Amino acid sequence: MVIDSATLIAIVLMALATYTTRAGGLWLASHFDLSEWAGAWLDQIPGAILVSLVAPTVLMGGPAEVLAALAVVIVAVRTGSLPAAMVTGVGTVLLLRILEANLL
Amino acid sequence: MTEERVTFTLAGALAGARRCIPIAISGCGIGLVFGTLAGQAGLGTLEAALMSALVFSGAAQFVVLGLWASPLPVATIVLAALVVGLRHLLMGAALSPVFSKLPRPKAYASVFFMADENWALTMNEFSKGRRDAAFLLGGGFLMFLAWTGSTFVGGILGGAVEDPARWGLDFAFTAVFLALIVGMWKGKSDILPWTVAAAVAVAANQWLPGQWYILLGGLAGSFAGVMRRGH
Numbered sequence: 001m002v003i004d005s006a007t008l009i010a011i012v013l014m015a016l017a018t019y020t021t022r023a024g025g026l027w028l029a030s031h032f033d034l035s036e037w038a039g040a041w042l043d044q045i046p047g048a049i050l051v052s053l054v055a056p057t058v059l060m061g062g063p064a065e066v067l068a069a070l071a072v073v074i075v076a077v078r079t080g081s082l083p084a085a086m087v088t089g090v091g092t093v094l095l096l097r098i099l100e101a102n103l104l
Numbered sequence: 105m106t107e108e109r110v111t112f113t114l115a116g117a118l119a120g121a122r123r124c125i126p127i128a129i130s131g132c133g134i135g136l137v138f139g140t141l142a143g144q145a146g147l148g149t150l151e152a153a154l155m156s157a158l159v160f161s162g163a164a165q166f167v168v169l170g171l172w173a174s175p176l177p178v179a180t181i182v183l184a185a186l187v188v189g190l191r192h193l194l195m196g197a198a199l200s201p202v203f204s205k206l207p208r209p210k211a212y213a214s215v216f217f218m219a220d221e222n223w224a225l226t227m228n229e230f231s232k233g234r235r236d237a238a239f240l241l242g243g244g245f246l247m248f249l250a251w252t253g254s255t256f257v258g259g260i261l262g263g264a265v266e267d268p269a270r271w272g273l274d275f276a277f278t279a280v281f282l283a284l285i286v287g288m289w290k291g292k293s294d295i296l297p298w299t300v301a302a303a304v305a306v307a308a309n310q311w312l313p314g315q316w317y318i319l320l321g322g323l324a325g326s327f328a329g330v331m332r333r334g335h
Contacts, residue, residue, distance in 0.1 A: 003148065003150055003151050003154065004148075004151070006175070006176045006178065007147065007148075007151050007176065008151075008154075009178060010176055010178045010181050010182070011151070011154055011155045011158055011159065012158065013178065013181075013182045013185075014155070014158075014159050014164065014168065014181060014182055014185040015158035015159045017182050017183075017185045017186040017189060018159050018160070018161050018164055018185050018186075018189045018192075019215075019216060020186070020189075021186065021189030021190055021191075021192035021193055021196075022189070022192045022196060022215045022216060022218050023196065023212055023215050023216075024192070024193050024196060025192060025193035025194060025195060025196025025197040025198075025199075025200070026196035026197065026199055026200050026203055026204070026211065026212075026215055027196075028193070028197065029196070029197040029200035029204070030200050030203070030204035034200075037330065039201070040330045040333055041326055041327070041329075041330040042197055042198050042200065042201060044297055044325070044326035044327075044329035044330050045194050045195070045197065045198040045322060045326045046198055046224065046227040046228075046231075046288065047285065047288050047294060047297065047298060047301075047325070047326075047329075048297055048298070048300075048301040048321065048322045048323075048324070048325025048326040048329065049191065049194060049195065049198075049224075049301075049318065049321075049322040049325075049326075050224055050281050050284055050285050050288070051285060051298045051301040051302050051305070051321065051325060052301045052302070052304070052305035052317060052318050052320075052321025052322050052325065053220065053277075053278075053281050053305075053318055054278050054281045054282055054285070055301070055302040055303075055305040055306050055309075055317075055321065056305060056306055056309035056317060057275075057278050058278065058282070059302060059306050060306060060309070060310075065275065065278075068275060068279070069278070069279075069282055072278075072279045072282045072283060073282055073286055075283075076282065076283035076286040076287070077286055080287065081283075082123070082126065082225075082280060082283050082284075083126045085279050085280070085282065085283035085286075086126050086127075086130070086276055086279045086280050086283070087126075088279065089272075089275050089276065089278065089279025089282070090130075090271075090272040090273065090275055090276050090279065091272070093272045093275040094271065094272035097272065
């Protein structure tokens with residue numbers, strides 16, 4: 001197992017690029033006095049990012065993904081448990097995909 | 105929220121790690137796949153594991169595998185990693201009200217370990233009024249060990265898990281994010297920003313390549329939310 005020098009350079013530069021994006025948002029937001037408006041905007045980011053992460057899978061996925069998402073939401077509302085929601089999601093989507101593959 | 109004291113304790117790190125256990129287990133499945141595909145793309149096992157340790161970003165790493173060729177298009181690869189990482193700018197900014205109160209070395213070491221999942225759990229933690237910033241690092245470090253270790257194992261096994269969708273693993277993160285969204289729901293005022301975020305993300309995912317949908321949906325949704333508040 002050897003490491004090729006061009007590969008090493010590419011990996012190190014990728015790491016720098018990725019770290020810059022990780023540190024950059026914190027740096028920018030910490031170095032400028034935030035107005036009340038900017039503070040209110042920061043509060044809105046987590047929900048908007050999370051919704052964006054799942055929207056294509058949930059809204060444009062097949063019946064298995066849509067039904068599994070529904071099951072996850074029901075379990076999350078009822079139990080508030082993250083592991084329970086995850087197991088429900090993976091289990092439901094697995095089961096429905098097997099059903100889909102064998103019925104269609 | 106800016107008036108409260110921010111701590112950075114071992115107990116906070118352990119709490120973050122504990123919350124991340126199910127996510128780290130799913131992450132191992134994805135890491136095995138990455139190690140396998142990296143081998144097929146021509147990366148050695150050690151090189152793939154090094155990439156997982158230094159870059160620590162599943163999204164960026166899968167994208168660059170598609171670009172891996174001989175001779176190596178280094179500039180294209182680095183640019184792709186940068187573009188895929190742009191969503192981190194928003195995520196880091198969202199951490200700033202709490203993280204700007206930490207000593208700089210702690211804050212800037214912690215964000216190396218910021219991935220979508222432990223960031224989302226940390227924002228969830230902060231929203232409940234708990235302000236131990238080590239929560240991000242604890243969860244991230246566990247995910248880092250799982251991701252790097254499973255990449256290495258995947259490279260050695262080569263071809264053990266080729267399709268995460270076969271095991272439903274691709275849906276694990278979607279399920280976690282959905283559960284966090286449920287916990288974040290504050291009332292009717294969330295409907296507009298979240299609808300805008302979803303609509304823009306779906307449209308961007310249809311028409312733009314790669315990961316732009318996360319950044320664009322996040323920007324559009326958060327702006328819609330703050331504008332609505334503004335009047």
